[in-house]
Amino acid sequence: MKEEVEGIILKETPYSETSKVLQILTKKYGLVSAIAKGASSIKSNLRSLTIPFLYAKFELIYKEGKLSILTGGNIIKLYGEGKSDLKLYAYMSYLCDLSYNVLKENNDKEIFDILKSSLDKLSEKLDYEVIKNIVEFKYLNYLGIEPNFNICHKCHMVKDFYAIDGKIGGFVCHDCFKNERLITPNLLKKMKRFQEVNISEITEIKLTDEEKKLISEFLREYYETFSAVYLNSIKFLDMFKS
Template sequence: MLFKVQGIVLKAINFNDWDKILTIYTKQHGKIQAIAKGVRRPKSKNISATQVFSLSEFILYKGKNLYNLNQSETIKSYYPLRDNLEKLSYASYILELTNAGLIEEETNIKIFELLLKTLDIIVEEEKYDQITRAFELKFISYLGYRPHLINCVNCHKDLENNIRFSLINSGALCNECKSIDRYSKKLDIQTLNIMKFLLFTPYEEILNIDINKNILKNIGEIMLSFISKNLDKTNFKSLNFINSLNI
């Protein structure tokens, strides 16, 4: 039986001579795998809609192991991302992280809307690293792994000086509790406040301020460790590429 979904292509792998296997994050059914037969032929009507980053309407039917693509129509291509290496690099990391965190066929409207809004902003704005750090914090929280930043995760006292971030305890530790995790990472109060700001503040307000690059770098290192622990993924190729370019 045919059915229609709206989704964005997270990943595409060439298969056989003319086919592709697509990883699509759909609004209605979550992340799914679909085979697009003949889509690599030059005259295929589905070429545009099945490109990575394309937000499209797909008409599918369920096969034995994969969904099968019947028809597709592009809603938004996000083509401008391909004209700028920095935009493309950060947007690729956003897709890679999204793909890593999602369970197949589990819907999450908040994440779907967050993903589209993040890509829209990367297309239009230039604060890629700032928006990416905000996405990491919001995304991991929507998955159910929100880091505890409001007060000490152990004793719930206010955080002032000598703060540490504990991966084991998934949050910040005060000076009195830092000894419970000897592997915790140093976290200054300014970085902590920026993390809270990025987590709880809408993108529109985040874009109105300029955050120090060193603070963003520190947050990025903390979040990579936190994400790796919770998603059991330690290597993000697109993030490695960003770091190799020093952007």
């Protein structure tokens, strides 16, 4: 039975000579794999519905746990401005890739709203790196590896925070401190806010360049150490770091 499902295309891969397989993050079912038969053909009316970062109401024959079939749809918005802004495109590409990998581990429907609101904020030109970091913080919960910000990760005691290290999983107290990055109570508050904030409600970002760098490096080390999520897109993103 055909139904209309709101979703965002995370990936598209060629299938046979003329078709494509889409990975669509839907509001209703989470991640859905769907075949768009004949979509590579210039004459196909599905062609315009098979572009990465496309947000649309897709008409699908949904098959749980199997390949669904795309039959049509209505475009709501194409994120990414047709690749004209390469840096924006790289961040969107990374976030879609990351979302896909998180969904493979935990097909939680809440991820749709996180990704959609982050793509909206990137389109509004809010700080790309900070939006990416907020999403990365949120996804740690869905990966089941949320950092524990309540204890020192060396002595495992509840103490005042002094420094931070992604490789050991969080904070280090003054007594255990060796060469980790120093952190202020104010920055700690901001990092906790990253986990809680509703992305769609963000209107401005107040972080110093140093704070941004510290959070960014912490998350990268944390993902590399504790998550099996491996992403080539992050390497593409590195080209745009100043």
